Amino acid sequence: MPVSSVSFKPNSSLPVKYWAIWRFIQVLMLVAALAILICLLFYPQVGLLILWNILIPVAPALFVVAPGLWRNICPLASTALLPRHLNLSKEMEMPRQLQSQLQLVAICLLYIIVPLRHLLLNSNGNATLMLLIPTAVTAIVLGFIYNWKSGWCASLCPVHPVEKFYGSNAIITFPNAHCTQCAKCSVPCPDSTPNIHPAAVKKTVYNRLSALLTIGGLPGFIWGWFQVPDYTGVITLSHVIDVYKLPFAGLAVTFTIYSILKEYWGKKSERMLISIFAATAVSTYYWYRIPILFGFGQFGHDGLLVNLTNIVPAWAIGAITVITTIFFFSVLVLRKVNHKSWLIRPDYETGKL
Numbered sequence: 138m139p140v141s142s143v144s145f146k147p148n149s150s151l152p153v154k155y156w157a158i159w160r161f162i163q164v165l166m167l168v169a170a171l172a173i174l175i176c177l178l179f180y181p182q183v184g185l186l187i188l189w190n191i192l193i194p195v196a197p198a199l200f201v202v203a204p205g206l207w208r209n210i211c212p213l214a215s216t217a218l219l220p221r222h223l224n225l226s227k228e229m230e231m232p233r234q235l236q237s238q239l240q241l242v243a244i245c246l247l248y249i250i251v252p253l254r255h256l257l258l259n260s261n262g263n264a265t266l267m268l269l270i271p272t273a274v275t276a277i278v279l280g281f282i283y284n285w286k287s288g289w290c291a292s293l294c295p296v297h298p299v300e301k302f303y304g305s306n307a308i309i310t311f312p313n314a315h316c317t318q319c320a321k322c323s324v325p326c327p328d329s330t331p332n333i334h335p336a337a338v339k340k341t342v343y344n345r346l347s348a349l350l351t352i353g354g355l356p357g358f359i360w361g362w363f364q365v366p367d368y369t370g371v372i373t374l375s376h377v378i379d380v381y382k383l384p385f386a387g388l389a390v391t392f393t394i395y396s397i398l399k400e401y402w403g404k405k406s407e408r409m410l411i412s413i414f415a416a417t418a419v420s421t422y423y424w425y426r427i428p429i430l431f432g433f434g435q436f437g438h439d440g441l442l443v444n445l446t447n448i449v450p451a452w453a454i455g456a457i458t459v460i461t462t463i464f465f466f467s468v469l470v471l472r473k474v475n476h477k478s479w480l481i482r483p484d485y486e487t488g489k490l
């Protein structure tokens with residue numbers, strides 16, 4: 138393959154030296170992801186700690202503040218986009234109907250996979266590997282078929298609905314460090330559309346259902362998820378029922394509340410309602426996750442990062458959770474809509490305008 142045909146080059150809005158920095162960080166993240174996979178295989182406790190108790194707890198706050206940063210450096214995104222960067226992708230256009238169907242599958246996958254953390258993923262390195270490897274293979278296969286981010290990052294990625302939900306009033310915008318030119322692979326482009334949110338597109342029944350499930354379901358699902366302990370040892374049917382029961386009960390409650398409120402809220406201020414649900418969801422996450430990380434959780438050492446119970450008073454941890462809640466409501470609900478996108482769209486490909 139001639140070197141000139143490989144698209145490891147900056148997009149038009151990105152000076153070469155910054156492009157090199159982004160590429161360096163992307164490679165670093167890929168190496169870090171590989172190191173985690175190796176740890177999961179040979180040192181599972183280390184791999185599980187880094188993945189579930191360091192990286193994942195940072196992600197929701199990052200989606201609120203700077204979702205574009207994650208979109209630029211996510212190792213799974215870099216994997217999915219490798220065929221496109223190497224000019225090995227068929228660059229097919231993703232049909233809009235199929236994309237909306239995959240987005241619905243994505244939010245369903247999220248609700249199916251996350252409870253499995255209590256059942257086996259949080260405590261079993263091999264099980265986590267068995268989740269991550271097929272996920273990476275799926276992402277790269279879609280990258281071989283569809284153009285830019287339409288195959289994985291804007292369609293089937295189960296984290297994408299959460300990015301759209303939390304990232305609707307992003308504070309920081311970055312240049313797009315993947316797409317060299319915009320091929321309009323996804324319309325609207327989640328990266329380039331100011332204040333994108335899960336209900337921004339309502340064209341198909343799949344769009345509407347995935348928006349309802351994300352906005353209405355996530356706050357209650359998160360609450361329910363934190364009421365369940367991690368199970369170890371033999372998995373029984375009652376464990377399986379336990380890990381899904383409360384998350385899905387919570388999902389059903391907030392889904393119903395949102396569905397009713399949406400009818401009476403008024404179309405003009407729909408965005409405000411979505412922001413309130415987003416702030417509630419992300420605040421609920423940290424309300425439970427911060428105490429658990431530092432040893433103040435209700436289920437012993439489940440989800441523990443470092444035990445501070447002998448060093449820090451419980452009220453201080455409580456104060457931090459109150460501050461994070463105020464922060465998320467300020468950013469998502471009280472702050473004016475800032476008309477910022479996650480990333481700056483590169484120039485359009487010739488003939489795509």
Ligand code: SF4
Nearest residue numbers: 316319320322323326
């Ligand atoms: S910037 Fe253009 S090519 Fe890149 S993901 Fe968005 S729509 Fe697709």
